[in-house]
Amino acid sequence: MRKIKLTIAYDGTDYFGWAKQKNRPTIQGVLENTIAELTGKYVELFGSSRTDAGVHALGQVAHFEIDCPVPTENLARAVNNKLPQSISIISAEQVKPDFDAIKNTKSKMYRYWIYTGVNRPVLQAHYCWYYPYKLDSAVMAQAAQYLIGEHDFKSFASAADKRSSSIRTILRCDVQSAPEISYAYHRAANVNERSSLPWICIDVEADGFLYNMVRNIVGTLVEVGRGRYKPEKVEKILKACNRSSAGPIAPPHGLCLMWIRY
Amino acid sequence: MRKIKLTIAYDGTDYFGWAKQKNRPTIQGVLENTIAELTGKYVELFGSSRTDAGVHALGQVAHFEIDCPVPTENLARAVNNKLPQSISIISAEQVKPDFDAIKNTKSKMYRYWIYTGVNRPVLQAHYCWYYPYKLDSAVMAQAAQYLIGEHDFKSFASAADKRSSSIRTILRCDVQSAPEISYAYHRAANVNERSSLPWICIDVEADGFLYNMVRNIVGTLVEVGRGRYKPEKVEKILKACNRSSAGPIAPPHGLCLMWIRY
Numbered sequence: 001m002r003k004i005k006l007t008i009a010y011d012g013t014d015y016f017g018w019a020k021q022k023n024r025p026t027i028q029g030v031l032e033n034t035i036a037e038l039t040g041k042y043v044e045l046f047g048s049s050r051t052d053a054g055v056h057a058l059g060q061v062a063h064f065e066i067d068c069p070v071p072t073e074n075l076a077r078a079v080n081n082k083l084p085q086s087i088s089i090i091s092a093e094q095v096k097p098d099f100d101a102i103k104n105t106k107s108k109m110y111r112y113w114i115y116t117g118v119n120r121p122v123l124q125a126h127y128c129w130y131y132p133y134k135l136d137s138a139v140m141a142q143a144a145q146y147l148i149g150e151h152d153f154k155s156f157a158s159a160a161d162k163r164s165s166s167i168r169t170i171l172r173c174d175v176q177s178a179p180e181i182s183y184a185y186h187r188a189a190n191v192n193e194r195s196s197l198p199w200i201c202i203d204v205e206a207d208g209f210l211y212n213m214v215r216n217i218v219g220t221l222v223e224v225g226r227g228r229y230k231p232e233k234v235e236k237i238l239k240a241c242n243r244s245s246a247g248p249i250a251p252p253h254g255l256c257l258m259w260i261r262y
Numbered sequence: 263m264r265k266i267k268l269t270i271a272y273d274g275t276d277y278f279g280w281a282k283q284k285n286r287p288t289i290q291g292v293l294e295n296t297i298a299e300l301t302g303k304y305v306e307l308f309g310s311s312r313t314d315a316g317v318h319a320l321g322q323v324a325h326f327e328i329d330c331p332v333p334t335e336n337l338a339r340a341v342n343n344k345l346p347q348s349i350s351i352i353s354a355e356q357v358k359p360d361f362d363a364i365k366n367t368k369s370k371m372y373r374y375w376i377y378t379g380v381n382r383p384v385l386q387a388h389y390c391w392y393y394p395y396k397l398d399s400a401v402m403a404q405a406a407q408y409l410i411g412e413h414d415f416k417s418f419a420s421a422a423d424k425r426s427s428s429i430r431t432i433l434r435c436d437v438q439s440a441p442e443i444s445y446a447y448h449r450a451a452n453v454n455e456r457s458s459l460p461w462i463c464i465d466v467e468a469d470g471f472l473y474n475m476v477r478n479i480v481g482t483l484v485e486v487g488r489g490r491y492k493p494e495k496v497e498k499i500l501k502a503c504n505r506s507s508a509g510p511i512a513p514p515h516g517l518c519l520m521w522i523r524y
Binding site: 009010011056058080085086087088089090119120122123125127130256 | 271272273318320342347348349350351352381382384385387389392518
């Protein structure tokens with residue numbers, strides 16, 4: 001038996017999330033089926049993050065065990081060649097038997113894209129939240145600072161979360177307007193945007209996340225950016241330990257799991 | 263009767279191009295049907311560029327005439343609200359009766375994206391040519407200089423082109439590696455790329471284009487970048503006035519019509 005660690009990128013648009021479901025396309029399902037087709041072995045993948053339907057990943061990590069003569073690198077190449085273009089194995093490496101993609105996580109980073117321009121961003125419709133209103137990214141960045149450190153994030157966890165503890169440590173929560181991606185598409189001369197910097201990018205790195213935690217944080221920061229909440233309200237929301245005290249959930253398709261550190 | 267000029271953005275992935283076709287979804291078809299549904303008037307759109315299936319646009323321009331009491335701006339907003347998220351009207355303005363979106367074009371700019379990284383770019387699969395080989399963008403840029411100016415571009419026109427003259431003027435043809443868009447997605451820590459600059463962007467501005475001209479130019483420049491053609495060969499290809507002398511055609515989904523100048 002060998003243990004293999006996979007780093008995986010995917011476009012979540014056409015899937016019902018990472019975790020296997022009966023009769024519905026999922027990332028885990030497609031990967032397990034592809035490995036089975038090629039090797040004749042039914043393996044179970046243990047993915048570090050159970051990303052939701054519509055959420056993307058550039059650095060999901062999963063482990064599995066297999067008893068198969070094909071070298072790891074060749075196996076990964078063969079799987080890659082059979083995968084749809086929306087899923088890609090970025091790396092595959094044999095790891096020690098005690099490696100665990102879920103338990104050994106040191107930190108994870110999620111990135112969320114918001115587009116505040118007037119016009120629908122047709123080429124990024126599946127990769128950002130189209131929110132055509134003015135957002136003050138400076139006050140959003142200020143509000144985000146209250147989230148940094150070890151806290152009980154119960155107010156930012158959806159009710160379905162069944163984890164025993166809701167205490168997590170956020171290492172950083174950066175709100176930036178106009179990262180480089182904006183320019184490439186918006187240099188187009190006759191695009192008449194409200195602002196020349198219509199993109200907002202929110203990076204959240206933590207030692208772990210509760211169910212829907214990033215999307216609930218983003219929804220709350222957007223309320224701050226719109227002027228509906230004062231930045232200080234985020235501190236009160238944290239203390240309330242009650243989901244109903246925070247803002248609405250942000251849609252899934254703006255979210256991308258960027259990397260996981262071990 | 264009013265004449266209206268529309269500037270339109272679209273994701274061409276799910277369409278059979280701009281031009282109307284029976285029983286197949288096209289951009290022109292969707293727009294004309296949406297206008298008819300809202301106003302009860304069947305209008306004909308005259309689009310400046312007949313983009314192919316899979317080709318995108320951020321600044322397509324079309325005109326049409328309509329006899330309808332709704333102000334232009336309200337009409338555009340109503341149409342936008344009914345359009346699928348893959349098509350967006352960026353601006354609508356009433357123009358003089360002699361305006362012609364096709365004939366009055368001064369120049370157009372197309373942008374082509376190539377991704378040369380090892381791994382499939384899952385989040386940009388529909389918006390670039392995934393070409394996982396080393397390309398020398400400096401020699402491509404050198405080769406591109408031979409195309410600038412007034413030339414007979416017959417070697418770069420697909421056979422289906424029925425235009426009377428194949429003489430056009432290319433105002434610029436810029437080949438750049440690693441434009442800003444790359445960083446945003448590739449800052450992800452564990453993406454192990456061959457080069458840190460896996461994107462190549464080719465901008466071509468001309469007073470007009472022959473059928474498939476940009477894609478044939480890109481396909482030829484890629485042969486240069488791979489070292490199969492010397493940059494000087496582009497001069498000989500131009501002089502040959504024969505499609506078979508140039509490189510293969512590049513796929514449609516890397517191409518985007520950026521803007522049209524009047």
